[in-house]
Amino acid sequence: MTRANLVKVVFIGVGLAGLSACASKPPPATQKQAPAASEPAAIPGGTYKVGSPYQINGVWYYPQVDYNYNQTGIASWYGPGFHTKVTANGEAYNENELTAAHQTLPMPSLVRVTNLENGRSIVVRINDRGPFVAGRIIDMSRRGAQLLGxxxxxxxxxxxEVLADESRAIAAAAMNATQVAGATVSDDGAPIPKAAPRPSVTVEGAPPPPSRPQSSPRTVTAPTTLAGSTTDDGRFMPAPVVEQKPLPPGPQRIYVQAGAFTVYDNANRLRARLNSISPTAISQAMVGDTQFFRVRVGPFDNVDRADQVLAQVLATGTNGARIIVD
Known part of the structure; x- marks a missing residue:
């Protein structure tokens, strides 16, 4: 696809995606696949971090503050191979805590993850970067995967779904704790990134840190809307509360969404290019006052087949393609 064809391209999330349900298989403990590096020491309580754009296996990721984040996709989990290792924001990973890795959300953030196959739903703390396997949107801790089944x-x-108010609260506490402790919040992603081929992401909308006494730099005001507790090192950790959500009505299928365009001709050119891989269609959706033309390959009956097609689509240079459920 030429640069001209990419004008006004927007890869949209669950507002255009919808819901779904399906099956797949292990191995779960190798999903994150973060490149090895010299292991730093864990920082008690971690730090607040958004980070600059970073590149893993030829793919660029652009961290940003997004308190409207709400997407569907495929979750994986990681555990034994990473237990006690340092996360991207400096915490020590504990596979028995309710944490998760995300490619772009601020750390820490709180998100609700709902299994669309059985309706189980929990809240977890984002404290790491990943997953770096194509087609995955979140890497749960082992405990999180167990609770979601x-x-x-x-x-x-x-x-x-990001929990906006709760995430702002723990972000403010983490930023203040970092400043009081005299630590410097690293401006990189995780793993260690290279310089981005475009301007750095500007962190907007992050709340200013509240004033706190230096005598208690790790004191956290726990969100009143969530069950949870503050750990010894000052982190708010959600309680292992499983809510049962209603399953979405109608057929729930997996697609590879290659892109969403405001110009129909751009969408149609991409559809024609990908149609030889698998049946590809264009659907329309409104986001606010803007109409988008979504290019979707599929649907597919299982995750394995969607993974295969996603790899083929990415090989054509359509780097923004991802798996969604609808």
Whole structure:
């Protein structure tokens, strides 16, 4: 696709995606696949971090503050191979806590993850970067996968929704704790990134840190809307409360969404290029006052087939393609 064809391209989330349900298989403990590096020491309580754009295996990721994040996709989980290792924001990873890795959301953030296959829903703390396997949108801790009921399969169709007010609260506490402790918040992603081929992401909308006494730099005001507790090192950790959400009505299928365009001709050119891989269609959707033309390959009956097609689509240079459920 030429640069001209990419004018006004927007890869949209669950507002255009919808819901779904399906099956897959392990191995779960190798999903994150973060490149090895010299292991730093964990920082008690971690730090607040958004980070600059970073590149993993030829793919660029652009972290940003997004308190409207709400997407569907495929979740994986990671555990034994990463237990006690340092996360992207400096915490020590504990596979038995309710944490998760995300490619772009601020750390820490709180998100609700709902398994669209069985309706189980929990809240987890984002404290790491990943997953770096194509087609995955979140890497759950082992405990999170167990509570959602997909630790044996390895993957599940999920909806991931950021909890805006709660995330702002723990972000403010983490930023203040970092400043009081005299630590410097690293401006990189995780793993260690290279310089981005476009201007750095500007962190907007992040709340100013509240004034706190230096005598208690790790004191956290726990969100009153969530069950949870503050750990010894000052992190708010959600309680292992499983809510049962109603399953979405109608057929729930997996697609590879290659892109969403405001110009129909651009969408049609991409559709024609991908149609030889698998049946590709254009659907319309409104986001606010703007009409988008979504290019979707599929639907597919299972995650394995969607993974295969996603790899083929990415090989054509359509780097923004991702798996969605609808």
């Amino acid at each position: 997909f630790d044996q399969k390895g993957t599940a169709k999920v909806r991931v």
